Amino acid sequence: MQNKLTNTLSPQDFRTLVKSGEHQGNTSGVAQGFVQGNVVILPKEWAYDFLLFCQKNPKPCPLIGMSAQAGDYLLPELGKHLDIRTDVPSYRIFEQGKLIKVVNDIKDFWRDDLVTFVLGCSFSFEEALIADGLEIRNISEKKNVPMYRTNIACNAAGVFSGNMVVSMRPMLATDAIRSIQICSRFPSVHGAPVHLGDPSLIGINNLDETDFGDAVSIKPNEIPVFWACGVTPQVALEQAKPSFCITHSPGDMLVTDIPNSKLAVL
Amino acid sequence: MQNKLTNTLSPQDFRTLVKSGEHQGNTSGVAQGFVQGNVVILPKEWAYDFLLFCQKNPKPCPLIGMSAQAGDYLLPELGKHLDIRTDVPSYRIFEQGKLIKVVNDIKDFWRDDLVTFVLGCSFSFEEALIADGLEIRNISEKKNVPMYRTNIACNAAGVFSGNMVVSMRPMLATDAIRSIQICSRFPSVHGAPVHLGDPSLIGINNLDETDFGDAVSIKPNEIPVFWACGVTPQVALEQAKPSFCITHSPGDMLVTDIPNSKLAVL
Numbered sequence: 001m002q003n004k005l006t007n008t009l010s011p012q013d014f015r016t017l018v019k020s021g022e023h024q025g026n027t028s029g030v031a032q033g034f035v036q037g038n039v040v041i042l043p044k045e046w047a048y049d050f051l052l053f054c055q056k057n058p059k060p061c062p063l064i065g066m067s068a069q070a071g072d073y074l075l076p077e078l079g080k081h082l083d084i085r086t087d088v089p090s091y092r093i094f095e096q097g098k099l100i101k102v103v104n105d106i107k108d109f110w111r112d113d114l115v116t117f118v119l120g121c122s123f124s125f126e127e128a129l130i131a132d133g134l135e136i137r138n139i140s141e142k143k144n145v146p147m148y149r150t151n152i153a154c155n156a157a158g159v160f161s162g163n164m165v166v167s168m169r170p171m172l173a174t175d176a177i178r179s180i181q182i183c184s185r186f187p188s189v190h191g192a193p194v195h196l197g198d199p200s201l202i203g204i205n206n207l208d209e210t211d212f213g214d215a216v217s218i219k220p221n222e223i224p225v226f227w228a229c230g231v232t233p234q235v236a237l238e239q240a241k242p243s244f245c246i247t248h249s250p251g252d253m254l255v256t257d258i259p260n261s262k263l264a265v266l
Numbered sequence: 267m268q269n270k271l272t273n274t275l276s277p278q279d280f281r282t283l284v285k286s287g288e289h290q291g292n293t294s295g296v297a298q299g300f301v302q303g304n305v306v307i308l309p310k311e312w313a314y315d316f317l318l319f320c321q322k323n324p325k326p327c328p329l330i331g332m333s334a335q336a337g338d339y340l341l342p343e344l345g346k347h348l349d350i351r352t353d354v355p356s357y358r359i360f361e362q363g364k365l366i367k368v369v370n371d372i373k374d375f376w377r378d379d380l381v382t383f384v385l386g387c388s389f390s391f392e393e394a395l396i397a398d399g400l401e402i403r404n405i406s407e408k409k410n411v412p413m414y415r416t417n418i419a420c421n422a423a424g425v426f427s428g429n430m431v432v433s434m435r436p437m438l439a440t441d442a443i444r445s446i447q448i449c450s451r452f453p454s455v456h457g458a459p460v461h462l463g464d465p466s467l468i469g470i471n472n473l474d475e476t477d478f479g480d481a482v483s484i485k486p487n488e489i490p491v492f493w494a495c496g497v498t499p500q501v502a503l504e505q506a507k508p509s510f511c512i513t514h515s516p517g518d519m520l521v522t523d524i525p526n527s528k529l530a531v532l
């Protein structure tokens with residue numbers, strides 16, 4: 001969680017802080033009430049396969065926006081004056097699937113053939129769950145959500161394939177049922193959980209050993225509840241090794257002008 | 267399941283068979299697509315408390331209809347020519363909480379002070395789950411659904427109180443999640459499950475020992491999913507011991523003219 005100032009800033013004002021370098025680091029809790037997104041930027045020649053991968057795997061890869069044309073760095077549908085080259089707190093640059101640099105803006109790396117994809121993120125549904133009175137363990141323990149590689153295969157699309165990554169939140173059964181109802185309203189931020197109960201059934205052997213993020217405590221009578229996770233496309237990128245690729249750094253998301261409530265389908 | 271003839275009959279035609287005594291026994295699968303109801307008939311002096319009990323416990327006691335005035339035996343809002351004295355295959359007559367008789371029509375027991383309550387039943391949501399491709403174990407094993415007394419206290423209302431009775435259907439986690447989504451659309455037929463996973467957390471020690479209905483098999487990797495059950499008011503009646511009361515016999519429901527789809531809230 002950030003301080004009170006960034007929590008209550010408008011998305012535009014928050015992005016101004018990011019553009020100027022005044023805000024660095026994670027965006028959990030900033031500009032509350034607005035959609036934050038995972039960012040994937042690829043050369044046009046890789047973009048079609050990636051778009052198809054998102055289309056075929058909407059739970060881990062819910063597309064909420066993309067650039068109108070290759071080379072466009074403004075994304076007006078996602079935010080006023082939103083410039084994808086400067087408005088994410090931290091970027092990771094990959095060449096042939098290898099991380100080569102972490103930077104705070106990508107103006108020097110921008111190319112006319114780059115296509116930007118923005119995917120929904122769990123911050124939106126966590127906000128809806130908290131508003132309903134549920135406890136989100138990673139938030140109450142001030143940790144990054146625990147994430148795990150599973151044995152659930154994504155639907156392959158061209159060069160992209162791989163297994164689903166899931167995030168986990170422990171809950172009592174009644175809260176798990178309620179969270180399924182609430183998250184079902186938000187398909188573009190991962191929607192309903194993909195599994196609950198025995199982790200071994202989806203290939204997770206030990207909940208204390210996360211593949212990404214931090215382990216959280218599981219209290220007596222709680223069951224682990226698993227959601228498709230936006231880290232899934234990063235795993236698919238790892239495997240496909242595109243010649244060039246830029247993503248946000250985990251936790252340092254793009255803050256959009258879209259109210260979370262706009263993503264509710266009902 | 268009944269034979270093909272009764273499955274495809276209209277609700278009115280099916281009730282004609284019941285009125286004439288040509289259909290006896292349970293109504294599972296008859297007049298497919300239409301709401302069936304649990305029936306509770308009480309003297310007016312007990313009716314207010316029972317109505318309040320339903321109001322305060324909508325998951326086990328979802329009221330879908332009641333008589334307009336004491337003494338009314340026609341329920342036109344629930345069905346054309348529907349006569350509550352003759353249109354239920356089998357009735358149970360109680361005095362001071364004791365079962366005194368099981369009969370096929372209640373014309374001889376009718377009184378001008380009787381109020382009829384009709385409560386939603388799980389047949390409607392089972393139909394929606396099957397239509398979505400889920401397996402309902404009690405149906406595939408041709409058994410009555412397993413039901414259990416729990417330690418979940420209902421909200422008391424006047425003379426009525428007691429613990430919730432639940433029905434149980436074993437499912438894989440992904441099917442359990444889907445069933446929560448589907449049943450959430452149908453709050454007037456018990457809505458979303460009230461529990462899933464460890465039965466002991468709601469006071470059930472052994473799933474093989476049912477309190478009502480039959481045990482069903484639970485396959486590897488399945489979890490038990492529990493729904494609030496329309497037998498709950500019968501338990502409350504058992505405890506309150508009203509001077510006089512009539513209910514349907516379990517499984518022998520009132521078939522109404524309301525399409526199941528009309529109960530969907532979204």
